[in-house]
Amino acid sequence: MSSMTSHAAMEDAQHNKQPKAVWAVFFACIIAFMGLGLVDPILPAIASQLDATPSEVTLLFTSYNAVMAVAMLVTGVISSKFGTKMTLISGVVVIALFSTLGGLSNDVWTIVGLRGGWGFGNALFVATALTAIVTLSNNGTAKAVILYEAAIGLGISVGPLLGGFLGGMTWRGPFIGVGVLMVIGFIFLITLMPAGDASSHSTKGTRTSILDPFRAMKHRSIVVFGLTACLYNFGFFTLLAYAPFVMGLDEHGIGLVFIGWGVLLAVTSVFMAPKLQKKYGTISSMCTMLTLFALVLIVMGIWTSTQWVIIACVVFAGALLGNNNTLITTAVMNAAPIERSTASAAYSFLRFIGGAIAPFLAGKLAEWYSPNLPFIVGGVFVLISVVFVFVNQQHVHHVDDVEVH
Structure with missing residues (x-):
């Protein structure tokens, strides 16, 4: 018994001795994901001050996610050619440039285009950051993903404030604020991340091809998780991009609501998701969270005109999304015997397609029919994702066994 206790203590000590490079990427991730929450409270203000419709403003998310989806297919090639550190730094620089230019623009369509450039920078950073943390961490895939999701949660929760x-x-302030924060992220990466980076651990002696993500899709498990996330993102980005328009709050109020959302997302992704995974398994836990999220969206669709219901549902959804994000990201990293960067690229390409379509669709459904319908449609898509996982369960049940081994 004492030897087991000693072994556990040694593991805890090891957990606290992550390489500096891991913490450099971790802090840069926090700053990068602040960008998502920073922009959310100002969507109604942009619509009002630039004389744009909600569906036009939601294109800020559509262009961002569409470019990011396509760019995910080439991040592996870029990373293998220039190295993880240079790819991360390039992503940070591109985000800083396009976000700042967006803050200086006076036309919604110009901002939509610049958000596409921002999405390309985010693709370079996000895909490479996940791979870097998983590869450089000395604690296994599951704990590395938890660290990555913690950075996302912290960034998203602080961003709205x-x-x-x-x-x-x-x-304009949040756009320019992202540019300033990216400069801080740039300093973190330059000073703390060594030149000999994660790519040297994982891709040495191999050549990365632009076709690799498509070859990865030959693995049914990658496609299942990718399409599940695509459907799930219809709900996620409906909530993120459309909910601010029906809250009836100013910028400060929307920011406070999404702080609550982000805090729950961060806490559950780090502390609750691993316990659910250990007790009930990845797939069962993920399907439960998705089902609950679908029900929350449907409740929002029924009581769209009741302010407190919308606010409470948005905050509560943060807990469900935090759990699901960690569960599904961990599953993807263990889904197939291929390079993690390639698996991440293929999965991210599929999931961001949903993130590209959903915001614009939500805005248009509200304009064409009623403000209730976007939430109902988002909830239905999330329910379809649950059915899809159950139908393909034989292709994904192995992910927990991989982590154990």
């Missing part, structure tokens, strides 16, 4: 504060002064 800053976005609401800056957006209360001017809608």
Whole structure:
């Protein structure tokens, strides 16, 4: 018994001795994902001040996710050619440039185009950051993914606070704020991440092809998780991009609501998801979270005009999304015997297609029919994702066994 206790203590000590490179990427991830939450509170203000419709403003998410989906297919090639550190730094620089230009623009269509450039920078950063943390970490895939999801959660939870504060002064503030934060991220990566990076551990002696993500889709498990995330993102980005328009709150109020959402997302992704995974298994836990999220969206669709219901549902959804994000990302990393960067690229390409279609569709459904319908449709798509997982369960049940071994 004492030897087991000693072994556990040694593991805990090891967990606290992550390489500096891991923490460099971790802190840069926090700053990168602040960008998502920073912009959210100002969507109604952009629509009002630039004389744009909600569906036009939601194109800020559509162009961002569409470019990111396609760019995910080439991140592996870029990373293998220039190295993980240079790819991460390039992503940070591109985000800083396009976000700042967006803050200086006076036309919604120009901002939509610039958000596409922002999405390309985010693709370079996000796909490479996940691979870097998983590869450089000394604690296994599951704990590395938890660390990555913790960075996302912290970034998303702090972002709305800053976005609401800056957006209360001017809608341009959050865009320029992202540029400033990216400079900080740039400093972290330059100073803390060594030149000999994650790519040297995982891709040495191999050549990465632009076709690799498509070859990865020959593995049924990758396709199942990718399409599941695609359907799930219809709900996720309906909530993120459309809910601010029906809350009836100003920039500060929207920011506070999404702080609650982000805090729950961060806490559950780190502390609750691993316990659910261990007790009930990845697939069962993931399907439960998705089902609950679908029900939350349907409730939002029924009581769209009741402010407190919308606010409560958005905050509560953060807990469900935090759990699901960690569960599905861990599953993808263990889904197939291929390079993690390739698996991440193929999966991310599929999932961001949903993130590209959903925001614009939500805005149009509200304009064409009623403000209730976007949430109902988002909930139905999430329910379809659950059915899809159950139908293909024989192709994905192995992910928990991989982590154990």
